[in-house]
Amino acid sequence: MKIAEQVTFGTGRLDRATELRNDAAELARMARNARILPLWRGKPLIDQGPDHRFALAFLTLDHPILAARQKGLVFLGRDPQGPLFALDVSDWEAEGDALDPTVFFDQTWQRFPDTADTSGFGELRGVMAHLTPLEAEIAATARSILEWHRIHGFCANCGAKSTPVQAGWQRDCPDCARPHFPRTDPVVIMLITHGNAVLIGRNALWPRGMFSLLAGFMEPGETIEAATRREVFEETGVRVGAVDYLASQPWPYPSSLMIGTRGLATTTQISIDPDELEQARWVTREDMLEVFAGQNPDMLPARKGSIAHFLLTNWLADRLD
Known part of the structure; x- marks a missing residue:
């Protein structure tokens, strides 16, 4: 991209x-x-x-x-x-x-x-x-x-209180000498399409009408592509075939790296996991244009500045390549 x-x-x-x-x-x-x-x-x-x-x-x-x-x-x-x-x-x-x-x-x-x-x-x-x-x-x-x-003031190895060094970019344990470094948690956020439609969902805790792209944390030993397919299937039951990378965004809540991917769905039937999502739906490009124009009273676009908003905006403008 x-x-x-x-x-x-x-x-x-x-x-x-x-x-x-x-x-x-x-x-x-x-x-x-x-x-x-x-x-x-x-x-x-x-x-x-x-x-x-x-x-x-x-x-x-x-x-x-x-x-x-x-x-x-x-x-x-x-x-x-x-x-x-x-x-x-x-x-x-x-x-x-x-x-x-x-x-x-x-x-x-x-x-x-x-x-x-x-x-x-x-x-x-x-x-x-x-x-x-x-x-x-x-x-x-x-x-x-x-x-x-x-949230990382103590050594994960021995439990002693650690000390900031390297201008704040490292913490060292005075007891066991174990160094600790800032962590980043990788998260895949997926633009899943089928024909002219994109798959979106909402969490029950979100404000009324707020929908976004599906997202989830990567697991140890997992590739970006595998995580994309697993998360989409776990949350919605939709199967995904080809996956490619689009863009990434450091997201400081608290320390994630949002990895934006594009996936092509091979199935369309939705079966949501209620522990993950309240709703999931396919939305056509024409309907999403109305959402972004503020013309859909039941749906809000993803927050401006988020990678979800960035990916959807460029999908609508046909600028993903």
Whole structure:
């Protein structure tokens, strides 16, 4: 797919400067004046401008809340303006709207002290399509690496508390000397077609009317093609023949790599697994065009910025090759 790297989060424009991760003196020097992206409970600091214009809101170490937590800095890399770091400030107690962990999409906005009136912590999925490609990549990288630190603070080998090294890109165990590295979970997300129709489904926990492409985690010892066929059959009973790769998207919820594939169905009868899906259906190209145009009151298109939206948009435009 010639335009594969246009997917949100997946443009590869960030210079990760891996050669600097072991240079403590240089990292300390850069951090003094670097731009730092704070994240609160997975939400980056965002500046909200007029007409739904959003941008990442960077701070510096002279911000008192950041200065007190600088041992947790993670070096993200460099962009044309200089070095970039991320910092988790989740222990800061926000005022106002609290995050509700039971909702599908967090719409709350938390103001951070000593920042612009237009700035606050916002859900990345709500603004990802409005950020520049580079900013989206920075935010996704920061969210993934900080979430990894949050849930992998102890050695999986012996249980001792591990220590961040390599500018935050590794954790070492002081007891058994086992190194630990950020994990990425591969997920296949499938554009399954039969003639002029595409196979879509919905989870019961999703908002009313929300449908998307089928997706599922890959298993050990499994190829991308085999995972595509297995997941589609397990969830819908549909058999898939030829499979090819289309595009991929880093998805920081918490640390997946969405691997977009195209598969040609050899059967069409649907028999859903109710533990996986509430509904699954074939939708023709003409009907999907109406969905994307907002003309179907019973169905919403996949969220803009997601790889599902990207693949379906390009399927509708006949740009998959």
